[in-house]
Amino acid sequence: MKKTHKIILTEKEMPTHWYNIHSDMPNKTMPLLHPGTKQPIKPEDLAGLFPMELIKQEVSMEQFIEIPEQVQDLYRLWRPSPLVRARNFEKLLDTPAKIYFKNESVSPPGSHKPNTAVPQAYYNYKEGVKKMTTETGAGQWGSALAFATGFFDIGLQVFMVKVSYNQKPYRKSMINIWGADVVASPSGFTESGRKILAQDPGSPGSLGIAISEAVEMAAKDPETKYSLGSVLNHVLLHQTIIGEEAIKQLEKTDDYPDIVIGCFGGGSNFSGISFPFLRDNLLNGNKTRFIAVEPASCPKLTRGKFSYDFGDTVGLTPLIPMYTLGHDFIPPKIHAGGLRYHGAGAIVSQLLKDGLIEAQAVRQGESFEAGIMFARTEGIIPAPETTHAIAQVIKEAKQAREEGVAKTILFNFSGHGLVDMASYDKYFSGALHDYETTEDDIRKSIQKLENISV
Ligand SMILES: *Cc1c(COP(=O)(O)O)cnc(C)c1O
Numbered sequence: 001m002k003k004t005h006k007i008i009l010t011e012k013e014m015p016t017h018w019y020n021i022h023s024d025m026p027n028k029t030m031p032l033l034h035p036g037t038k039q040p041i042k043p044e045d046l047a048g049l050f051p052m053e054l055i056k057q058e059v060s061m062e063q064f065i066e067i068p069e070q071v072q073d074l075y076r077l078w079r080p081s082p083l084v085r086a087r088n089f090e091k092l093l094d095t096p097a098k099i100y101f102k103n104e105s106v107s108p109p110g111s112h113k114p115n116t117a118v119p120q121a122y123y124n125y126k127e128g129v130k131k132m133t134t135e136t137g138a139g140q141w142g143s144a145l146a147f148a149t150g151f152f153d154i155g156l157q158v159f160m161v162k163v164s165y166n167q168k169p170y171r172k173s174m175i176n177i178w179g180a181d182v183v184a185s186p187s188g189f190t191e192s193g194r195k196i197l198a199q200d201p202g203s204p205g206s207l208g209i210a211i212s213e214a215v216e217m218a219a220k221d222p223e224t225k226y227s228l229g230s231v232l233n234h235v236l237l238h239q240t241i242i243g244e245e246a247i248k249q250l251e252k253t254d255d256y257p258d259i260v261i262g263c264f265g266g267g268s269n270f271s272g273i274s275f276p277f278l279r280d281n282l283l284n285g286n287k288t289r290f291i292a293v294e295p296a297s298c299p300k301l302t303r304g305k306f307s308y309d310f311g312d313t314v315g316l317t318p319l320i321p322m323y324t325l326g327h328d329f330i331p332p333k334i335h336a337g338g339l340r341y342h343g344a345g346a347i348v349s350q351l352l353k354d355g356l357i358e359a360q361a362v363r364q365g366e367s368f369e370a371g372i373m374f375a376r377t378e379g380i381i382p383a384p385e386t387t388h389a390i391a392q393v394i395k396e397a398k399q400a401r402e403e404g405v406a407k408t409i410l411f412n413f414s415g416h417g418l419v420d421m422a423s424y425d426k427y428f429s430g431a432l433h434d435y436e437t438t439e440d441d442i443r444k445s446i447q448k449l450e451n452i453s454v
Pocket residue numbers: 111112113140141229230231263264265266267268269270338339383385386414415416
């Protein structure tokens with residue numbers, strides 16, 4: 001019998017709606033608070049930063065939201081993405097488990113990020129926006145938004161975390177090719193950047209700092225809007241196209257996932273693959289497990305505190321109810337730049353608090369080892385972020401072997417690592433460190449949350 005590797009949907013079969021899990025959550029998220037008044041923010045308070053349609057999605061309780069025609073049309077440049085049965089990887093792991101991965105690396109920028117970049121650029125365009133700002137860690141988000149804004153003739157200024165700006169020069173080239181500008185953060189362009197540089201001229205930067213810079217620039221210019229690539233509800237909403245497709249693809253097999261796994265930065269790709277399946281747990285009593293995998297060096301889900309905290313380092317964003325390490329926590333310089341964020345989105349945090357999802361932490365060395373095992377069996381070279389999900393898949397596959405159970409494991413292959421070769425070189429030369437984030441570092445950072453009285 002011929003073995004199936006890829007399960008493909010036709011373009012006509014592509015789902016036409018995003019899934020809004022907020023409508024089905026047993027406990028809704030606590031409100032975002034205004035950073036000044038500490039009162040729940042009104043949708044209008046966000047209008048300086050985001051177009052109204054995205055703000056509506058941010059607070060929407062509708063179960064499904066239609067994907068605009070123009071967005072569907074651009075999605076079809078790379079979607080539907082393949083679902084792949086990782087048969088060679090299963091064999092290497094000698095496991096009875098069936099392992100499937102949703103390959104989001106097939107998008108032009110190479111990750112899941114354009115799933116939200118395209119609709120965000122589209123809604124800005126619909127409201128006449130001509131310029132946007134954003135931050136980027138490893139450069140995945142900056143390049144995805146540059147790709148998206150290009151279609152709608154919107155100018156884009158990207159603030160790129162300095163350590164990645166130096167580690168990943170080719171992401172800058174991609175941003176430039178798609179017509180946007182990029183600068184290393186902390187930069188001298190904003191008050192926030194200048195303030196950080198005055199305290200620490202050698203600052204490697206962080207996503208939190210870059211967000212402060214991008215938000216400040218947008219807030220000061222009425223013509224400019226801001227865009228975030230993860231964390232917020234509307235971003236998670238757009239990513240559910242991943243799981244909605246995976247449901248349709250698995251319907252073409254006899255399988256249904258017992259475990260769904262995604263790596264975790266701010267929560268967007270994990271949520272994208274998980275939420276449509278989690279709907280079956282919430283509404284139909286299914287018992288699928290959902291595991292978010294974070295780096296051991298930036299462990300907000302496994303060792304952080306559930307608290308109101310700022311989304312950025314300087315304290316310009318609304319206060320978000322979330323698992324956090326504290327907004328001025330600067331994560332070690334790991335290569336998975338997209339996972340170096342101090343907090344998690346409000347929805348994911350509430351789901352974790354309610355025990356509806358789980359979290360695990362993986363060390364950098366272990367994640368690269370897993371990524372190389374995967375590349376040597378399935379061929380695709382994973383992004384350093386994605387290797388965290390793969391490391392957890394290996395653990396679950398071994399567990400299945402010990403238990404002798406043929407579980408079905410589904411994970412999101414969030415992106416390829418073709419622009420991250422310097423990290424792999426470092427791994428092979430033995431120069432890749434396992435960074436320790438000590439209890440003391442975490443305690444000190446979290447203690448400062450007590451200053452945020454709400
Ligand atoms: C940005 C990124 C992540 C982490 O972000 P999430 O919002 O948590 O998904 C993971 N993998 C890749 C390839 C990324 O680009």
